[in-house]
Amino acid sequence: MKELKYDVLIIGGGFAGASTAFHLAGKGLKVLLVDSKPWNRIGDKPCGDAVSKAHFDRLGMPYPKGEELENKISGIKLYSPDMKTVWTVNGEGFELNAPLYNQRILREAESKGVEIWDQTTAMKPFFENGFVKGAVLYNRRSNEEVAVYSKVLVDATGYSRSVRSKLPQELPIAEDLDEKDADIAYREVLLTRDDIEDHDYLRIFVTQKASPGGYWWYFPKGKNKVNVGLGIQGGMGYPSVHVFYQKYLDSYAPDVDKSRLLVKGGALVPTRRPLYTMVWNGIIAVGDSAYTVNPVHGGGKGSAMISGYCAAKTILNAFEKGDFSAQGLWDMNICYINEYGAKQASLDIFRRFLQKLSDDDINYGMNKKVLKEEDLLEASEKGDLHLSVAEKAMRIIAGLGRPSLLMKLKTVAEYMKNIKQLYYNYPRSPSGLQIWKTQVDSLISEFNMNIS
Numbered sequence: 001m002k003e004l005k006y007d008v009l010i011i012g013g014g015f016a017g018a019s020t021a022f023h024l025a026g027k028g029l030k031v032l033l034v035d036s037k038p039w040n041r042i043g044d045k046p047c048g049d050a051v052s053k054a055h056f057d058r059l060g061m062p063y064p065k066g067e068e069l070e071n072k073i074s075g076i077k078l079y080s081p082d083m084k085t086v087w088t089v090n091g092e093g094f095e096l097n098a099p100l101y102n103q104r105i106l107r108e109a110e111s112k113g114v115e116i117w118d119q120t121t122a123m124k125p126f127f128e129n130g131f132v133k134g135a136v137l138y139n140r141r142s143n144e145e146v147a148v149y150s151k152v153l154v155d156a157t158g159y160s161r162s163v164r165s166k167l168p169q170e171l172p173i174a175e176d177l178d179e180k181d182a183d184i185a186y187r188e189v190l191l192t193r194d195d196i197e198d199h200d201y202l203r204i205f206v207t208q209k210a211s212p213g214g215y216w217w218y219f220p221k222g223k224n225k226v227n228v229g230l231g232i233q234g235g236m237g238y239p240s241v242h243v244f245y246q247k248y249l250d251s252y253a254p255d256v257d258k259s260r261l262l263v264k265g266g267a268l269v270p271t272r273r274p275l276y277t278m279v280w281n282g283i284i285a286v287g288d289s290a291y292t293v294n295p296v297h298g299g300g301k302g303s304a305m306i307s308g309y310c311a312a313k314t315i316l317n318a319f320e321k322g323d324f325s326a327q328g329l330w331d332m333n334i335c336y337i338n339e340y341g342a343k344q345a346s347l348d349i350f351r352r353f354l355q356k357l358s359d360d361d362i363n364y365g366m367n368k369k370v371l372k373e374e375d376l377l378e379a380s381e382k383g384d385l386h387l388s389v390a391e392k393a394m395r396i397i398a399g400l401g402r403p404s405l406l407m408k409l410k411t412v413a414e415y416m417k418n419i420k421q422l423y424y425n426y427p428r429s430p431s432g433l434q435i436w437k438t439q440v441d442s443l444i445s446e447f448n449m450n451i452s
């Protein structure tokens, strides 16, 4: 078998892998990125395609332009299950043509020296003396197997986790996922019969009946084009996502022309705190493979870009130190937790609470403003849930009949704060990981018992 050596081998060219390559490009390292798909399909995965502008600004990523940008977004309208309450959360964002934007980021990395092989699949990682040392690749263009050795391998394989899942199961980075910590999501892109009203607003419909443990979305891609879909919680024994889609499409997207279907497809979305450690000896995981998705809204492209940024910074540092061990790469965990992971952990708590609410409770809570738009926005941006406003109304609400909802929210807010604190106390070295993980796990089980 042919053997090659690179400094960094990135497996997967989606948002996570592409941004890792983008930030590594031109920095003097020999980098190879491979993806199973042909060039023109890289980045083409089932998605709602909505990303907050804030992510691009914070990471210095280029804005989507031309055909990469399908629609500019001004905010989100959140509908209660009975549709009687609509909260508007303002904030700029993009409805992307995700493959086009993704491929452009890859081209920019390539133009600065990153080597990219499409139609190339990583078959299995090399694991020697406790270190990941590279992977066996199969290149369908040249029809050959190649052994690629690397100092750092980046697993950017998305939800399939197809590299780290092949490592010995006792390694912390091989951590699996509980089915209940994922949503099964499906979407179609269709043309509409009439012009969409307020087409610069994303619509999110919270409904346990039509999307248990998730929500329906209607994301305009222009005046006459929409990305519509839903997520339902995994591992709960619910009927298939397609059953819900067929049954409720007319309720949430009555204006679509079903004969003008452009794209369809479904996939899984992790909805949990990030992987307990995103690194081990010689390996870093990024994006969906490292569970970097926002647990409450299921958006993972922005945080995939954050993880790519952190991975590149960590790798450059590791090359300066000449240390590619878990300890040498540990900064990845700290960087990601500071940038997004602590908030994700806090939102993992919030998500567990939301998924247990009945439609009645959500209608009541949104209508009576037990929570308000501002509270949700703050929770979404910072992972903090403050109930000061709601607390003032507590006496009134308690008299009205649902004091238990507010009491539960107080518990939720407390646990959100505590888990975030625990994340800020992330161990400074791999030796502290096991004890810290036990603390997180027990906090989560305690919370689950408290709200059941």
Ligand code: FDA
Binding pocket: 011, 012, 013, 014, 015, 016, 017, 034, 035, 036, 037, 042, 043, 045, 046, 047, 048, 049, 050, 051, 120, 121, 122, 123, 156, 157, 158, 159, 160, 162, 163, 185, 186, 187, 229, 265, 266, 267, 268, 269, 286, 287, 288, 289, 293, 298, 299, 300, 301, 302, 304
């Ligand atoms: P991604 O899956 O994109 O990329 C992985 C790449 O690795 C693929 O290109 C694949 O071919 C390649 N690969 C895998 N194994 C390989 C191997 N062994 N060898 C070589 N290549 C390999 N997010 C958001 O921000 N806004 C939104 O609106 C939505 N909406 C949404 C809807 C639906 C239906 C789903 C399922 C998900 C979303 N998300 C979302 C989530 C979002 O799509 C997701 O978080 C990111 O696209 C993840 O990007 P990654 O790069 O991590 O994985």
Ligand code: PGT
Binding pocket: 048, 050, 051, 052, 054, 055, 058, 076, 078, 089, 091, 093, 183, 185, 204, 206, 213, 214, 215, 217, 230, 231, 232, 269, 271, 294, 295, 296, 297, 298, 299, 300, 302, 303, 351, 354, 355, 361, 362, 365, 366, 370, 371, 376, 377, 380, 381
């Ligand atoms: C409840 C569990 C849900 C699981 C979800 C699974 C569904 C999978 C489907 C995937 C669709 C992906 C849709 C992605 C939408 C992107 C939204 C978005 O961009 O959100 C912005 C940005 O957030 P950020 O974290 O990426 O960036 C933060 C910052 O800007 C960066 O610096 C923020 O949007 C919002 O705040 C809207 C929140 C939406 C919440 C959705 C459902 C919550 C239901 C709440 C009900 C409340 C009722 C309470 C009553 C007591």
